[in-house]
Amino acid sequence: MRKSRIKAKLRANKPAILVCAHLGDPSIHELMSLMGFDGVWIDMEHHFHTMETAANLMRAIRVGSADGVLRPAKGEFMRMGRMLETGALGIFYPRCDHAQEAAEVVRWSKFFPEGCRGVDGGGPDMPYCTMDYAEYVRMANEETSVVMQLEDPAAMEHAERIAAVPGVDVTWIASMSSVFNSSVGFNFILTPAGYLARAQSLYQSEARISRQNYQGKHTKC
Numbered sequence: 001m002r003k004s005r006i007k008a009k010l011r012a013n014k015p016a017i018l019v020c021a022h023l024g025d026p027s028i029h030e031l032m033s034l035m036g037f038d039g040v041w042i043d044m045e046h047h048f049h050t051m052e053t054a055a056n057l058m059r060a061i062r063v064g065s066a067d068g069v070l071r072p073a074k075g076e077f078m079r080m081g082r083m084l085e086t087g088a089l090g091i092f093y094p095r096c097d098h099a100q101e102a103a104e105v106v107r108w109s110k111f112f113p114e115g116c117r118g119v120d121g122g123g124p125d126m127p128y129c130t131m132d133y134a135e136y137v138r139m140a141n142e143e144t145s146v147v148m149q150l151e152d153p154a155a156m157e158h159a160e161r162i163a164a165v166p167g168v169d170v171t172w173i174a175s176m177s178s179v180f181n182s183s184v185g186f187n188f189i190l191t192p193a194g195y196l197a198r199a200q201s202l203y204q205s206e207a208r209i210s211r212q213n214y215q216g217k218h219t220k221c
Contacts, residue, residue, distance in 0.1 A: 001126055001136060004089045004143040005038045006067045010169055018069065022047055026060035033064025041069035044083075045094050051082060058086040059124065069145070077108040084109065085123035090145035094174070095152065099161040102148050106167030109146050111137045114167055145169045 009016040018039035021028050032040050040061045042054055049057070054070060061068040069090035070083040080091050093105045107115040119137065121129050126136050148162050151174040155162070163171045 001131060001139045001143065002062070002067075002087075002089065003139075004067050004145060005065065006069070006090060006145045007143055007169070009038055010145070024049060024053055024057070026056055029057045030060035030063045033061045033066035035064075037066045039067040039069050039090065041071060041090075041092055042088075043071045045071050045073045051079075051086075054083070055086040055124075058088055062087050062124070067145070069147075077104060080105070080108050081117045084117070084140070084144065085120060085125050087124040087127070089143055090147065092147045092149065092172075094149045095155075096148040096150055096162060097152060097155045098158045099165050102162045102165040102168050105148070106146055106165060109144055110141050110167060114141050147172055149174050 006016040006018075016038040018041055019032050019037050020041045020043060021032060022043060029040055029042075042049065042057055044054060058068045058070075067089040068087060069092050070080075070086070070088045071092040071094060072079050072083060074093075074095040083091065091105065091109050093102075096102050096105070108117055109115060111117045111119060117140075119133070121131070121133060121136060125140070131139075146168055147170040148165075148168055149172045150156060150159055150162065156173075159171060159173075162168065
């Protein structure tokens with residue numbers, strides 16, 4: 001099993017740089033991985049990739065050195081295990097609203113004793129039953145990154161509790177969604193100054209998190 005570049009950066013308290021291409025051409029994903037990015041993420045919330053397409057894109061990413069990261073839709077807990085079996089080293093979970101939901105994402109992303117992800121080993125993540133199973137489970141739990149994206153203004157009230165959930169590596173404020181879910185997008189057309197003031201208030205909770213140390217966890221706006 002591959003070691004995660006993203007997790008290595010986070011453990012060293014360094015930023016990890018990821019890129020996303022909303023295209024289905026494996027050669028583009030292969031090229032991005034060869035360019036030295038820490039991760040390439042595939043969006044399966046907003047885009048129309050099948051699991052078969054995602055698996056082929058992940059295979060292309062694995063030609064280079066970048067981590068493959070997959071973004072499911074909200075609530076697709078069972079699907080995350082299959083996503084990780086494509087060889088992905090991270091889950092980028094959208095629209096997380098509270099700590100209980102974050103804990104559920106961790107539960108389905110990690111093997112026992114950290115979670116309840118089902119074990120197979122026959123896919124490219126192990127890969128293909130070539131490892132000792134105990135070592136595979138240990139490495140998968142250590143090297144799989146879990147990112148929570150907060151998109152609703154109400155979720156900001158739970159931001160600190162979400163960040164403190166064991167197994168959550170990063171909390172990410174989704175700037176665009178936060179703005180439009182709070183009607184700030186419409187207000188911006190009318191009153192730019194009001195937009196800026198509201199946007200600033202949306203990020204205050206994230207700023208509070210970034211000033212605290214949750215055992216090496218990280219935040220992003």
